[in-house]
Amino acid sequence: MTVEESLTSGALKSWKMVVGRLNDFAASAEDEKLECPVAPGKNRVRYLLGHLAVAHDRMLPMLGLGERLHSELDAAYFENPEGTFPDPVSAADLRGILVEVHRKLASAFETLTPQEWLQKHAAVSAEDFSKDPSRNRLAVLLSRTNHASFHLGQMILTK
Amino acid sequence: MTVEESLTSGALKSWKMVVGRLNDFAASAEDEKLECPVAPGKNRVRYLLGHLAVAHDRMLPMLGLGERLHSELDAAYFENPEGTFPDPVSAADLRGILVEVHRKLASAFETLTPQEWLQKHAAVSAEDFSKDPSRNRLAVLLSRTNHASFHLGQMILTK
Numbered sequence: 662m663t664v665e666e667s668l669t670s671g672a673l674k675s676w677k678m679v680v681g682r683l684n685d686f687a688a689s690a691e692d693e694k695l696e697c698p699v700a701p702g703k704n705r706v707r708y709l710l711g712h713l714a715v716a717h718d719r720m721l722p723m724l725g726l727g728e729r730l731h732s733e734l735d736a737a738y739f740e741n742p743e744g745t746f747p748d749p750v751s752a753a754d755l756r757g758i759l760v761e762v763h764r765k766l767a768s769a770f771e772t773l774t775p776q777e778w779l780q781k782h783a784a785v786s787a788e789d790f791s792k793d794p795s796r797n798r799l800a801v802l803l804s805r806t807n808h809a810s811f812h813l814g815q816m817i818l819t820k
Numbered sequence: 821m822t823v824e825e826s827l828t829s830g831a832l833k834s835w836k837m838v839v840g841r842l843n844d845f846a847a848s849a850e851d852e853k854l855e856c857p858v859a860p861g862k863n864r865v866r867y868l869l870g871h872l873a874v875a876h877d878r879m880l881p882m883l884g885l886g887e888r889l890h891s892e893l894d895a896a897y898f899e900n901p902e903g904t905f906p907d908p909v910s911a912a913d914l915r916g917i918l919v920e921v922h923r924k925l926a927s928a929f930e931t932l933t934p935q936e937w938l939q940k941h942a943a944v945s946a947e948d949f950s951k952d953p954s955r956n957r958l959a960v961l962l963s964r965t966n967h968a969s970f971h972l973g974q975m976i977l978t979k
Contacts, residue, residue, distance in 0.1 A: 664824050664934055664935060664938060665823050665824055665827060667938050667953070667954075667956075668824060668827040668828060668831075668934060668937070668938070668958065669827060670954065671831075671938075671954060671956070671958040671959055671962060672827075672830075672831065672962065674954060674959070674962075675959070675962035675963065675966060678963075678966075679966055699859065699977065700858065700859040700860075700977045701859075701860070703977055775823055775827060776823060778827070779823060779826050779827070779830075794826070795826075795829065795830060795833060797826075797830070799827065799830045800830055800833070800834070803830060803831065803833075803834035803962075803965075804834065804837075806962075806966060807834060807837075807838055807965060807966060807969040808969075810966040810967075810969035810970045810973070811969045811970065811972060811973035811976075812973055813970060813973070814969070814970035814971055814972070814973035814974045815973045815974060815977060817970075818858065818859045818862055818974060818977075
């Protein structure tokens, strides 16, 4: 493995570890646990799982890896605060969506070279990217890994 | 910047962003906020800030970057659960320690080359590292970044 490959492999390993914990949490949390707020007056576990499903689903077009799969979750879990809309899918379906999205991302990630990780993502213009080339695919991967850790820390409080 | 430098720079940028949020949170949280548990029956904000201070202080020897600075926090915030020992330092001192540790790490990180980020860390034996070279400095950096995000997500709930 080259130095470049080892570096991107490290970032991917970190993503996989966090997503593995997230999948395990979602798989083991019972339906009634999903209805618990992570702290009094805060988001339910189910809202946060939906929120992460959307954030990760959106990585597909953002990283140029294909169409997204589940925009039906956006209104309830991403674009509006908790409680604005009823849950759009069952708890079982939400768990399945998380697994599906993470599996599609994992396959796509395997195909990217170190150089491709440094290419611009779709949410930045060519002009802005030329001024700040750190706005690349790798930055999105690391940012989403931290974002998932952030909400995982909250959801774990219901255990 | 070479591909290798851009990749390590991305990981460092992610660390700096999370640590910046952590420093900002600690600086703006009033003394009485530090005494709040992040959820009923869970750790106080102050315990988690101390816990992160220790985890980050320990990165100095773990990454071969120098002696650690504040082992006086270990018993209260790292080696035992909340409430086993009284707070060993004042809230103001704890905020200062966080800034001090992060500043020392930032200076040391700037000196490392991509190749050095891929070298083994001090908590893995040469034999184990030869079997699994992913147990390198970069893995520690990414793991601690996620760990800080995890607890930041919890502490933010008290806002």
